[in-house]
Structure formats: C-alpha cells, structure tokens
Amino acid sequence: MKNEFDSHFVLAVFEKIRSHGKHQDDAYTLEGVKAYTDFDGYTLFIEDASVKLSFGFHNQYHFDYEKAEQMEQFEKKLRHIDASYA
Template sequence: MKNEIDSKFILQVFEIIRLHGEKKGENYFLQGIEASSDFDGYTLFLQDAQVQLSFGFHNQYHLDYLKEEHLEQFIDKLKAIKSRK
C-alpha cells in the first residue's frame, strides 16, 4: 500500500474522535482508534494496537507498523470513523 494519506483526512478523523470519542485522561478513544496530541498540540497521534500515525509540522506524517495488512486495517478504521454521520 502506498503511504499517501491526505492531511485533511487525518485532521477530520482526529476531530471526529475528539468530538465523539470517550475521553480518558488527555486521550480520546473511538471505534478502536486512540487520538492524542503532544503538549503543545503541534503533533497529533492516531493509533490502534498495531499502527501509530504521527502528524505534525508542515502536514508531514509518519507511520509505524510491522505488516502491510495492519496498515490497511488501520486505514479502514479511519475511513469508518470519517464516514460517521
């Protein structure tokens, strides 16, 4: 899978999780995805048990995962959150 995720998509999913997710401490949880940010809010994090996405300055992001199938499942979860009504 090509690692090209639209920055607008990432921000929209993060906001949906923040608005509709369950807050635990400083983090939010929705449909198996955890959303958090660093102390100044410049770097956002979306993660599940197998993938971590960090998104920050100049709309750059980094993905940490072991298997391509984990990334595909993670992206599917993000798409499901984005399609919430």
C-alpha cells in the same frame, strides 16, 4: 500499499474521534482508535493496537507498523470513522 493520507482527512478524523470519542488520560478513543496530541499540540497522534500515525508541522507524517495488513486495517478504521460520524 502507499501510505498517503490527505492532511484534511487526517485532521477530520482526529476531530471526529475527539468530538465523539471517550475522553480519558489526555486522549480520546473511538471504535478502538486513540487520538491525542503532544504537550504543545503541534503533533497529532492517531493509533490503534498495531499502527501509530504521527502527524505534525508542515503536514509531515510517519506511520509505525510491522505488517502491511495492519496498515490496511488501520486505514479501513479511519475511513469508517470519517464516513460514520458527522
């Protein structure tokens, strides 16, 4: 699987998690997906139990996961959040 997300998609999902999710300990959680920033707000993190996405300056991003199936499930969760919340 090719790990490419449009920067607008990542930012939209992050904002939807922030707007509709539960706030706890400087992070927001929605449907099992957690979103937060680093101390200065330049790097965003979106993660579930198996995959971590860090998205930063100049739209650079990095995924951390062990199996392709985990990434596929993570992408499905993000697309579901994007489609389900206005």
